[in-house]
Amino acid sequence: MDEIGRVAGLWRYPASSLGGEPMDILTIGPSGADGDRMFGLVEVATDEIARPDGDRKWHKVPRIKARLSPDGVLEIATPESGWLEAPDAISDEVISAYLGFGAAICPFRREHAPSYEGPLTAERYRKAPVHLLTTASMARLKALHPAGDPDARRFRPNIVVEMPEIDGSFPETEWIGRRLAIGDLELTISEPCRRCGFTIIAQDGFDNDPNILRNLVRHNAHNMGVYCTVDRPARVPLGAPMRFL
Numbered sequence: 102m103d104e105i106g107r108v109a110g111l112w113r114y115p116a117s118s119l120g121g122e123p124m125d126i127l128t129i130g131p132s133g134a135d136g137d138r139m140f141g142l143v144e145v146a147t148d149e150i151a152r153p154d155g156d157r158k159w160h161k162v163p164r165i166k167a168r169l170s171p172d173g174v175l176e177i178a179t180p181e182s183g184w185l186e187a188p189d190a191i192s193d194e195v196i197s198a199y200l201g202f203g204a205a206i207c208p209f210r211r212e213h214a215p216s217y218e219g220p221l222t223a224e225r226y227r228k229a230p231v232h233l234l235t236t237a238s239m240a241r242l243k244a245l246h247p248a249g250d251p252d253a254r255r256f257r258p259n260i261v262v263e264m265p266e267i268d269g270s271f272p273e274t275e276w277i278g279r280r281l282a283i284g285d286l287e288l289t290i291s292e293p294c295r296r297c298g299f300t301i302i303a304q305d306g307f308d309n310d311p312n313i314l315r316n317l318v319r320h321n322a323h324n325m326g327v328y329c330t331v332d333r334p335a336r337v338p339l340g341a342p343m344r345f346l
Contacts, residue, residue, distance in 0.1 A: 104342040106264030108283060109236060110253060111339060115175050116140040116187075116206060117224065118151040118159070119167040120304070121257060129286055130334045133230035134259050136169045139213040140188070141222040142196070145203035150222055154298035161200060163254075163304050175214070177206065180305075188217050229291050229328030233281075234258035235273050238325060240266040245316045250307040255300045256325055262343050271320075273327045280332065284341030287333035293324035300325070 111127040113134045119142065128135040142151040142162060153159040166178045176184045177192055179199040185192040187206040197203050207222040208214040234256055242251040244266075253261050260283065264272070274293045281288045296317050303309040317325050 104344050106235065106262040106343045108260060108337060108339055108341045109263035110261030111337060112259055113137040114257060115169050116142060116167040118142060118153050118162045119165045120163055122168040126336055126338045128336045129231060129331060131331050138224065140175055140206050140208050143205055143207055143222050145205055150225055153302055160302050163302055165196065188214055188219065230331050231260065231288060231329040232258045232294060232326055233260045233262065233273060233329055234326035236263045237266045238271040238273060241271050242316060245320055246312050249310050249313055251313065252307050254304055255313060258326055274321060274324050280346035281343055282346050283343045284337050285335035286337050287346065288329040289332055290327045291330050292328050294326040294328055295323045296325050
């Protein structure tokens with residue numbers, strides 16, 4: 102079939118709820134992107150994992166950046182610090198000072214941090230291996246809410262596909278059950294991504310905006326972007342073409 106778009110952005114999120122890491126090439130296996138969602142941030146006093154969508158005390162968390170070093174070690178940076186290795190007592194102290202309460206980075210599994218000896222934490226949820234979003238849907242949201250900024254970081258996709266706007270449509274939410282090829286990667290679109298309060302939270306470059314979510318509730322049944330399962334793993338570069346299978 103004909104090309105319907107090209108990859109304009111690739112992201113992985115080494116630590117859940119923290120800022121994502123933009124990539125030039127993303128390796129996607131059966132369970133998702135390599136290096137994606139390996140760690141969580143928890144409140145020390147309660148062992149509660151960060152919930153920026155549900156509790157204001159976590160609203161600063163998406164401003165904390167996360168990346169993996171070439172050796173696969175997690176590194177974090179708050180707006181007030183340089184890059185620090187994590188999990189580590191020093192990075193935990195820096196995060197705690199930034200948030201105003203005791204917090205710590207914890208891996209979901211031992212293999213994510215072989216030298217770490219502290220407690221693990223559990224993933225809040227993982228709906229599907231890959232989250233895909235199109236620029237056409239972002240343009241539709243912008244048309245509905247001209248004063249807003251539908252920055253892709255509000256929605257935390259793994260793959261952003263640039264494609265022409267379709268008047269009146271959030272196109273990928275109409276593709277449930279269809280198969281896609283993105284370069285050599287093959288996916289099945291399994292379900293729409295139901296959005297939460299995370300989408301309204303301010304990050305670097307855009308402000309807190311409740312109308313982002315309100316417009317998705319009113320005009321697309323809470324949804325923005327789609328979840329996908331992986332039929333054929335592959336490395337995906339920026340610029341890779343997307344087509345229906």
